[in-house]
Amino acid sequence: MNKDPLRTKLCDMLGIEFPVIAFTHCKDVATSVINAGGFAVLGEAMHTPDEIAADVKWIRDRVNGKPFGIDLVLPASVPPSGSLDELMSNIPEPHRRFAREIKERYDVPDPKGAVDLHQWGGLNQELARAQLDVLLDERVPVIASGLGSPAFILDAAHERDILVFGLVGKARQAKRQLEAGVDAIIAQGYDAAGHTGAVGTFSIVAEVAAMARDTPIIAAGGVTTGRHLAASLCLGAAGVWTGTLWLACRESDVDMIIKERLLAATNEDTTYSRSISGMPMRVLSCPWTQEWAKPGAPEVLNAPYQMLLSSDYIQGANDNRRADLMTEAAGQGVGFVTTMKPAKQILYDLVEEALETFESIVGDS
Amino acid sequence: MRREEGFDPELAGKRAECDGGSGVAGTRFAGRQDFAGTLTGTFVDHGDPPWRWYLLAELTTVPEGYTDDSVWCESGNLFVIDST
Numbered sequence: 001m002n003k004d005p006l007r008t009k010l011c012d013m014l015g016i017e018f019p020v021i022a023f024t025h026c027k028d029v030a031t032s033v034i035n036a037g038g039f040a041v042l043g044e045a046m047h048t049p050d051e052i053a054a055d056v057k058w059i060r061d062r063v064n065g066k067p068f069g070i071d072l073v074l075p076a077s078v079p080p081s082g083s084l085d086e087l088m089s090n091i092p093e094p095h096r097r098f099a100r101e102i103k104e105r106y107d108v109p110d111p112k113g114a115v116d117l118h119q120w121g122g123l124n125q126e127l128a129r130a131q132l133d134v135l136l137d138e139r140v141p142v143i144a145s146g147l148g149s150p151a152f153i154l155d156a157a158h159e160r161d162i163l164v165f166g167l168v169g170k171a172r173q174a175k176r177q178l179e180a181g182v183d184a185i186i187a188q189g190y191d192a193a194g195h196t197g198a199v200g201t202f203s204i205v206a207e208v209a210a211m212a213r214d215t216p217i218i219a220a221g222g223v224t225t226g227r228h229l230a231a232s233l234c235l236g237a238a239g240v241w242t243g244t245l246w247l248a249c250r251e252s253d254v255d256m257i258i259k260e261r262l263l264a265a266t267n268e269d270t271t272y273s274r275s276i277s278g279m280p281m282r283v284l285s286c287p288w289t290q291e292w293a294k295p296g297a298p299e300v301l302n303a304p305y306q307m308l309l310s311s312d313y314i315q316g317a318n319d320n321r322r323a324d325l326m327t328e329a330a331g332q333g334v335g336f337v338t339t340m341k342p343a344k345q346i347l348y349d350l351v352e353e354a355l356e357t358f359e360s361i362v363g364d365s
Numbered sequence: 366m367r368r369e370e371g372f373d374p375e376l377a378g379k380r381a382e383c384d385g386g387s388g389v390a391g392t393r394f395a396g397r398q399d400f401a402g403t404l405t406g407t408f409v410d411h412g413d414p415p416w417r418w419y420l421l422a423e424l425t426t427v428p429e430g431y432t433d434d435s436v437w438c439e440s441g442n443l444f445v446i447d448s449t
Binding site (some may be wrong): 025044045046073074075076077078079090124125129130133134146147148149150151152153155156163169171172173176177182194196197274276277278279280281299300301302303304306308311314329 | 366368383384385386387388389390392393394395396397398400407409411412414415416417420427428429430431432433436437438440441442444
């Protein structure tokens with residue numbers, strides 16, 4: 001029997017030293033983690049197919065043949081589409097007025113240019129499909145689907161020796177994907193940053209692990225310490241998926257103001273709110289989320305209307321680097337992210353603490 | 366890109382749930398959305414291998430504030446709950 005508790009079947013599958021996956025939008029973070037013995041998945045959902053191809057080459061040139069992954073947000077449902085003007089015209093005046101009041105109350109500056117959202121076509125089936133085709137053509141070692149089921153791409157991926165991971169928030173999604181033959185399941189709990197299911201990490205990981213048999217399960221949601229890593233393995237996971245952990249590391253390209261907010265944040269400073277996009281997501285609390293949560297606030301609109309409404313605030317805050325207004329997706333583990341370390345050090349500290357945790361809980365006899 | 370519409374009479378009229386959601390345009394964010402309704406049987410395949418989407422209508426469960434009367438659901442995230 002293998003005596004190293006961190007040497008998991010995920011390590012064997014990927015040929016990595018530590019069962020830690022960094023999910024990041026920053027290429028420098030990804031390559032640092034990969035070259036330190038972990039694994040990294042680069043979030044490319046909002047990139048064009050050409051940008052994805054360029055990023056894949058960039059990473060390949062820097063990891064000396066080590067594997068890496070690319071994450072796409074495959075849509076799982078899409079409403080009938082409309083033009084931007086049509087969508088904008090559907091936003092009720094009371095909601096527009098409320099947004100204007102927030103802008104005035106907090107002196108939110110105007111965006112410095114056109115709002116990005118209004119220039120972007122949105123993520124539909126056609127774009128997502130074109131993104132996937134790039135990953136197949138490039139034979140990216142791992143394709144991760146951050147939302148929708150990747151089942152339809154499995155055969156094409158496996159023919160190219162590509163592994164496919166699916167991220168789930170409910171047990172039935174995991175069951176469906178396991179039956180389809182995905183190579184690993186990321187079981188994501190409510191503690192996570194951004195979009196999550198309603199089930200806590202402790203419950204979803206154990207439930208999915210129980211049904212997975214030989215398929216590795218990767219725990220996601222609030223994992224920011226070695227104790228979380230050790231706990232995840234004890235729940236039956238073969239590794240962890242970490243995002244917030246890397247946002248404030250030295251290599252990260254996240255704005256320094258946001259990094260400082262992340263480092264100062266406690267695990268009570270995130271909020272699970274629909275006010276940004278119309279869909280529930282965990283972010284750092286900010287005046288926009290706070291105002292929409294107050295009694296008397298209008299009912300939050302559905303996507304994409306709420307995002308059209310919030311985009312002026314979000315980009316105005318970001319363009320003008322207003323620390324008091326800015327927000328970022330962050331998980332409940334953010335309270336453990338307290339210093340700005342290199343990614344390699346973060347990985348090593350995580351591993352060392354996990355090993356210490358295992359040692360500390362084992363009895364003497 | 367290949368886009369092919371079709372109709373599946375076996376699914377038409379069946380009640381189903383969709384564990385939906387999508388990315389949020391212009392941001393790094395995404396969100397989950399749950400729907401329930403009745404399948405029309407209409408589907409669309411995108412690309413090759415085909416990525417199949419079904420049209421769910423007569424919606425009985427929608428996210429708060431959802432105003433459309435139907436939604437396209439990815440087949441892997443669709444759960445038929447009515448076997449009759």
